[in-house]
Amino acid sequence: MQxxxxxxxxxxxxxxxxxxxxxxxxxxxxxxxxxxxxAHPRRDFAPYRSTVLRHPTHELVRADPEEIELxxxxxxxxxxxxxxxxxxxxxxxxxxxxxIIVTGRVLDGEGRPVRNxxxxxxxxxxxxxxxxxxxxxxxxxxxxxxGVGRVITGDDGSYRITTIKPGAYPWKNHRNAWRPxxxxxxxxxxxxxxxxxxxxxxxxxxxFALDPIYQSIVDPAARERLVATYDHDVSxxxxxxxxxxxxxxxxPKSTWMEPEDADHA
Amino acid sequence: MPETAPPxxxxxxxxxxxxxxxxxxxxxxxxxxxxxxxxxQTPSQTVGxxxxxxxxxxxxPDVRAPWLPDAIRLHGTVSDGAGDPIxxxxxxxxxxxxxxxxxxERGSFDRDAHGFAGFGRAAVDRAGHYAFTTIKPGAARAGSAPYLLVTVFARGVTHxxxxxxxxxxEAAANASDPLLARxxxxxxxxxVAQADGPGxxxxxxxxxxxxxxxxxxxxxxx
Numbered sequence: 247m248q249x250x251x252x253x254x255x256x257x258x259x260x261x262x263x264x265x266x267x268x269x270x271x272x273x274x275x276x277x278x279x280x281x282x283x284x285a286h287p288r289r290d291f292a293p294y295r296s297t298v299l300r301h302p303t304h305e306l307v308r309a310d311p312e313e314i315e316l317x318x319x320x321x322x323x324x325x326x327x328x329x330x331x332x333x334x335x336x337x338x339x340x341x342x343x344x345x346i347i348v349t350g351r352v353l354d355g356e357g358r359p360v361r362n363x364x365x366x367x368x369x370x371x372x373x374x375x376x377x378x379x380x381x382x383x384x385x386x387x388x389x390x391x392x393g394v395g396r397v398i399t400g401d402d403g404s405y406r407i408t409t410i411k412p413g414a415y416p417w418k419n420h421r422n423a424w425r426p427x428x429x430x431x432x433x434x435x436x437x438x439x440x441x442x443x444x445x446x447x448x449x450x451x452x453x454f455a456l457d458p459i460y461q462s463i464v465d466p467a468a469r470e471r472l473v474a475t476y477d478h479d480v481s482x483x484x485x486x487x488x489x490x491x492x493x494x495x496x497x498p499k500s501t502w503m504e505p506e507d508a509d510h511a
Numbered sequence: 512m513p514e515t516a517p518p519x520x521x522x523x524x525x526x527x528x529x530x531x532x533x534x535x536x537x538x539x540x541x542x543x544x545x546x547x548x549x550x551x552q553t554p555s556q557t558v559g560x561x562x563x564x565x566x567x568x569x570x571x572p573d574v575r576a577p578w579l580p581d582a583i584r585l586h587g588t589v590s591d592g593a594g595d596p597i598x599x600x601x602x603x604x605x606x607x608x609x610x611x612x613x614x615x616e617r618g619s620f621d622r623d624a625h626g627f628a629g630f631g632r633a634a635v636d637r638a639g640h641y642a643f644t645t646i647k648p649g650a651a652r653a654g655s656a657p658y659l660l661v662t663v664f665a666r667g668v669t670h671x672x673x674x675x676x677x678x679x680x681e682a683a684a685n686a687s688d689p690l691l692a693r694x695x696x697x698x699x700x701x702x703v704a705q706a707d708g709p710g711x712x713x714x715x716x717x718x719x720x721x722x723x724x725x726x727x728x729x730x731x732x733x
Binding site for chain 1: 616
């Protein structure tokens with residue numbers, strides 16, 4: 247396959263039209279096949295240009311999970327220090343921006359908590375700049391903010407992080423392309439096949455409709471699951487704005503149980 | 512957007528005195544997917560290009576200390592549909608121990624140098640190359656061949672891809688493996704790591720095009 251010529255002058259309008267057309271065709275195809283829209287994004291989503299040469303063209307081969315695929319690495323509290331859940335205390339000074347708390351639960355498809363499992367997060371700073379050498383966005387770095395955190399879920403699958411609301415930032419997918427503000431999250435389920443890396447967004451972002459990464463998820467209800475909810479009970483007076491975001495990792499049921507889990511299923 | 516709009520604080524009917532955010536739809540709400548019976552899967556999104564300061568960790572590629580006698584090397588290049596190496600992919604492996612059983616050793620990150628936790632993570636270099644040291648797993652059960660589960664994330668990959676690295680020097684076991692048997696013979700080789708030196712196996716990953724790697728669906732492609 248030939249690499250497509252760069253299209254730096256593709257406009258937002260053109261990309262938005264491509265998104266709308268693809269969504270229509272996916273909805274039609276699902277309706278005529280009598281099936282629901284997929285929750286996961288399309289891998290061959292051309293409006294997101296980097297997918298063009300990076301999606302498999304063959305259908306995936308169905309595999310029966312063996313034991314190794316039905317369990318996950320045993321991360322634990324020895325792996326992660328409690329302070330890693332607070333991204334605002336990693337330097338000598340306070341980071342700039344809007345302090346936020348994000349909390350929620352990680353559940354499996356049956357609503358059972360994903361216990362004592364690792365969550366990793368990373369994000370841009372309040373100005374929309376990543377601490378990454380390839381991020382060339384001319385926005386300031388914050389010497390008091392790295393934007394990396396880790397936390398282990400509790401026995402009820404809950405997590406809680408304190409951070410700074412990230413800024414939107416430009417990218418070069420098309421002319422005047424901007425990513426909605428988001429935090430990257432990495433999850434391990436109780437089975438490795440539940441592994442998930444995704445992005446959490448903030449409610450009401452005007453960039454949602456324009457963003458081919460967010461819109462690579464065709465099902466609007468599934469897209470909505472990536473948007474945190476403002477929760478006034480999570481906000482702390484004189485301190486931080488609170489968001490709630492629950493996560494569901496579905497997958498093959500584990501036939502393997504830790505001894506201490508024997509009574510919770 | 513929530514299916515029921517919250518009260519508009521600027522609207523004429525908004526009663527500030529009676530406002531209680533806890534009553535808003537969305538506060539303490541069940542997961543949005545719950546409306547449809549059962550919990551809806553949280554969708555994937557690309558790892559993006561800027562994970563390099565976040566996901567790699569010290570010792571991530573060394574699942575087994577390289578100086579131990581049972582250590583093997585698994586390495587290869589991740590490439591795209593034009594055959595070009597991908598410089599911003601990150602690969603994870605997860606494998607059983609020599610007896611074919613998953614490790615339940617805590618401390619996959621902060622592990623003992625003589626331990627084996629089974630999980631590894633390696634970002635590719637600028638030439639798209641990754642390398643792990645680990646151990647060769649045992650087969651999980653009679654009639655199946657040993658393999659490492661391999662997961663690929665990259666910018667432009669909206670949902671990670673699973674594959675398996677089997678071992679070329681396990682020809683007899685591979686011949687009876689149920690998954691390998693299900694794969695078209697012309698593509699089967701993409702699942703097999705080739706020995707390329709003492710204790711070293713090469714496993715290239717081609718996301719698209721000629722020699723495209725066989726990627727797997729464990730029933731989670733919803």
